[in-house]
Amino acid sequence: MKNILPGAWRTRGWLACLLWPVAQVHGLLVRWRRALYRRGIMHSRRFDVPVIVVGNVVVGGAGKTPLVMALIKHLQAQGLRVGVVSRGYGRAGRQSLEVRPNTPVYVSGDEPALIQRATGAPVFVADRRTDALRDLLAAYPATSAVVCDDGLQHYALQRDIEIVVFDDKGAGNGWLLPAGPLREPWPGRLSQGINLVLHTGHKAAFAGYVSRRQLASQAVAADGSRLALTALRHQPLVALGGIANPEAFFDMLRACGLTLDQTLAFPDHHDFKKDDLDALSGRIVLCTEKDAVKLFALPAPPGLKLLAVPLEFSPEPAFFDALDALLAPLLSPLPSSHGQQTH
Structure with missing residues (x-):
């Protein structure tokens, strides 16, 4: 450990180095678990399909x-x-x-x-x-x-x-x-x-x-109607994301020439509730497709225009x-x- 930590302390951070012994134990457990499956001690199942x-x-x-x-x-x-x-x-x-x-x-x-x-x-x-x-x-x-x-x-x-x-x-x-x-x-x-x-x-x-990866050229509403992103330029917009990296979504919207007056970052897999939308009455709100499967099912407050922007991958x-x-x-x-x- 003396040969590893000094340089790592500078490049990987003091907290990571303090947790390093725990990480080594984790590594051993991961290797043992995989070995148990490979040797048939822990059973895995094969199906007749790739x-x-x-x-x-x-x-x-x-x-x-x-x-x-x-x-x-x-x-x-x-x-x-x-x-x-x-x-x-x-x-x-x-x-x-x-x-x-x-x-x-x-x-x-x-x-x-x-x-x-x-x-x-x-x-x-x-x-x-x-x-x-x-x-x-x-x-x-x-x-x-x-x-x-x-x-x-x-x-x-x-x-x-x-x-x-x-x-x-x-x-x-x-x-x-x-x-x-x-x-x-x-x-x-x-x-x-x-x-x-x-x-x-x-x-x-x-x-x-x-x-x-790039955003689609059109946003999609809950009723399936579509609106070109170019039509949203120069309008004050709200963007929200309950994904692992919502800032990446916000940056992609800005790269499309959109003006984000407000951004709302939620935890990944966030369980959206009506309260999350109530404060956005009268606004145009952009979200990801993943968030839309939850948000489109919620009652919308008056004047809210909620649009999902698909990702082209x-x-x-x-x-x-x-x-x-x-x-x-x-x-x-x-x-x-x-x-x-x-x-």
């Missing part, structure tokens, strides 16, 4: 859900029947259920609701993703491939392709929780099953594929080429390269 897991090795959002939707649309365009499983973070209840267009968001979770509405793919949520996938295949036995929204550390579900997503923060200070943002060692985890790395920010922190073509090459042999019954112990 499973693509999209997740993070860092805490916080990095563009995972937009990537999940882009993957689904890419696979659907090839004629594949795609299903989705998710835990449904922040939802009420733990039972397995199908997310339908009329499923209340507090029951499904905001991200599963957004995915279902944006893609039309069957989406199942459960506290255990294996339960969600079991019920998905029972209801839709012709499913060609499954995308698991998050769940990189959910080893109980065997997977065939692992995709990890980073934004401009990269791996942060490179230390595990709680001294840093890492859930798993990086780049150590890269050699233990990760197939594809995608960067969703403006500047990739290290090697991997890149994607383009486009991974580079080489990323999809690499994905297709990995997936092609899996569409026939071949053993998984990520198999552990079949339950």
